[in-house]
Amino acid sequence: MRVAMIGTGYVGLVSGACFSEFGVEVVCFDKNGGKIADLRQGKMPIYETGLDELVARNVQAGRLSFSTDLAAAVKGADAVFIAVGTPSRRGDGHADLSYVYAAAREVAAALTGYAVIVTKSTVPVGTGREVERIVREARPDADFDVVSNPEFLREGSAIGDFMRPDRVVIGAETERARELMRRLYRPLYLIETPIIFTTLETAELIKYAANTFLATKITFINEIADLCEKVGADVQDVAKGIGLDGRIGRKFLHAGPGYGGSCFPKDTLALVRTAEAVGSPIRIVETVVAVNERRKKAMAARVVAACGGSVKGATIAVLGLTFKPNTDDMRDSPSLEIVPALQKAGARVRAYDPEGMKEAKALLPGVDWGKDAYDALADADAGVIVTEWNQFRALDLARLRQVMKRPVLVDLRNIYRPDEMAAAGIAYHSIGRPPADAK
Numbered sequence: 001m002r003v004a005m006i007g008t009g010y011v012g013l014v015s016g017a018c019f020s021e022f023g024v025e026v027v028c029f030d031k032n033g034g035k036i037a038d039l040r041q042g043k044m045p046i047y048e049t050g051l052d053e054l055v056a057r058n059v060q061a062g063r064l065s066f067s068t069d070l071a072a073a074v075k076g077a078d079a080v081f082i083a084v085g086t087p088s089r090r091g092d093g094h095a096d097l098s099y100v101y102a103a104a105r106e107v108a109a110a111l112t113g114y115a116v117i118v119t120k121s122t123v124p125v126g127t128g129r130e131v132e133r134i135v136r137e138a139r140p141d142a143d144f145d146v147v148s149n150p151e152f153l154r155e156g157s158a159i160g161d162f163m164r165p166d167r168v169v170i171g172a173e174t175e176r177a178r179e180l181m182r183r184l185y186r187p188l189y190l191i192e193t194p195i196i197f198t199t200l201e202t203a204e205l206i207k208y209a210a211n212t213f214l215a216t217k218i219t220f221i222n223e224i225a226d227l228c229e230k231v232g233a234d235v236q237d238v239a240k241g242i243g244l245d246g247r248i249g250r251k252f253l254h255a256g257p258g259y260g261g262s263c264f265p266k267d268t269l270a271l272v273r274t275a276e277a278v279g280s281p282i283r284i285v286e287t288v289v290a291v292n293e294r295r296k297k298a299m300a301a302r303v304v305a306a307c308g309g310s311v312k313g314a315t316i317a318v319l320g321l322t323f324k325p326n327t328d329d330m331r332d333s334p335s336l337e338i339v340p341a342l343q344k345a346g347a348r349v350r351a352y353d354p355e356g357m358k359e360a361k362a363l364l365p366g367v368d369w370g371k372d373a374y375d376a377l378a379d380a381d382a383g384v385i386v387t388e389w390n391q392f393r394a395l396d397l398a399r400l401r402q403v404m405k406r407p408v409l410v411d412l413r414n415i416y417r418p419d420e421m422a423a424a425g426i427a428y429h430s431i432g433r434p435p436a437d438a439k
């Protein structure tokens with residue numbers, strides 16, 4: 001089988017490489033020539049664990065290649081995946097579909113024989129039908145079906161998620177398209193992955209319903225954390241106590257600084273807009289969006305409070321900048337709210353992130369950059385853990401106390417225990433948990 005992947009970003013590159021690992025011949029196309037040139041030299045444009053080896057192995061085997069020639073990539077392909085970005089449209093929060101529609105027009109011109117055109121990008125209900133219309137209008141002679149195949153991989157564990165997903169969702173409306181998709185996902189079928197066949201609209205909505213549900217769960221536990229702080233309860237115990245209930249589940253019950261990343265913020269907002277537009281508003285998601293925005297903005301105030309009410313002239317060390325560990329993705333990261341707010345309050349910020357600093361440097365002016373966690377913490381009046389990278393989970397607390405001006409740590413990810421911090425003589429502030437002496 002042959003696949004053309006249009007868009008070689010976090011999703012397109014991982015999906016393309018994983019399909020090639022399944023034995024499919026894949027050509028990844030991107031209009032960003034620099035990305036393709038790097039990939040041809042074996043340089044990964046993103047940080048994702050295991051991706052470089054996976055790509056190298058399949059390039060070596062002749063199953064995976066990279067191209068800036070769309071016609072050559074699409075020629076003879078059984079499936080053409082559209083995996084371009086769908087960011088929030090400036091001004092109104094709807095998903096910006098201009099990249100998807102541009103890709104559809106370009107693919108239409110390049111189609112040779114029968115192919116399925118598959119939207120892997122997260123797209124609002126109705127997009128698949130519009131892609132179909134665009135291609136039909138551009139190429140009335142073309143033989144094709146449009147399929148919706150939303151992607152559920154998580155950055156940081158993307159390869160494992162793609163190879164062993166909880167489920168695969170396929171919105172397809174002809175038997176020919178369903179059969180082709182079945183063949184493509186055959187290796188997953190063999191490991192008994194549930195494959196759900198639906199209409200285009202249903203598949204498109206499943207993706208938004210999944211992401212907004214998870215964002216709601218996070219926001220719920222964040223608000224419970226705030227309540228815990230008022231009443232002296234411990235949010236981690238509450239999360240455990242409710243998460244062990246099989247109907248609730250333990251995942252996505254970690255209180256923190258508010259969700260960020262390349263998906264939840266834009267997808268929650270896009271679903272709100274879709275629902276409003278069709279006169280069926282989803283109030284719960286509207287509230288989630290508002291609460292999360294407020295939360296991200298409120299995080300800097302916690303640091304200021306931990307510093308005694310002012311950070312003017314203080315040095316604050318920020319550990320972790322990416323929206324979650326094991327990625328270099330900075331999109332909508334809480335750090336993008338927290339760092340400028342601290343600077344505005346008069347602090348000097350010194351930051352360190354294991355993989356995100358290259359991206360972050362362009363987004364966070366005026367920050368000093370540490371070589372590692374201890375370098376960032378040197379002489380700092382307070383440290384803030386924004387992202388729970390593994391290397392921040394086992395800091396040498398004696399060394400931390402030694403290098404910092406004041407041993408104050410604001411842990412926005414609850415990766416330490418208040419009692420161990422108290423024992424180490426560190427003034428420790430976490431989310432939704434009582435300080436050690438109050439327990």
Ligand SMILES: NC(=O)c1ccc[n+]([C@@H]2O[C@H](COP(=O)([O-])OP(=O)(O)OC[C@H]3O[C@@H](n4cnc5c(N)ncnc54)[C@H](O)[C@@H]3O)[C@@H](O)[C@H]2O)c1
Pocket residue numbers: 006007008009010011012029030031032035083084085086099102103106120121122123151152153154155262263
């Ligand atoms: N990042 C994730 O974890 C994730 C997970 C699931 C779904 N998604 C969805 O997948 C889609 C892609 O997300 P991403 O994070 O991979 O985005 P990305 O920005 O990393 O990659 C998009 C790529 O598409 C390219 N592109 C844009 N227009 C093009 C065109 N006309 N032809 C060829 N290439 C083009 C860009 O140059 C870029 O390299 C989005 O809809 C997103 O919501 C993302």
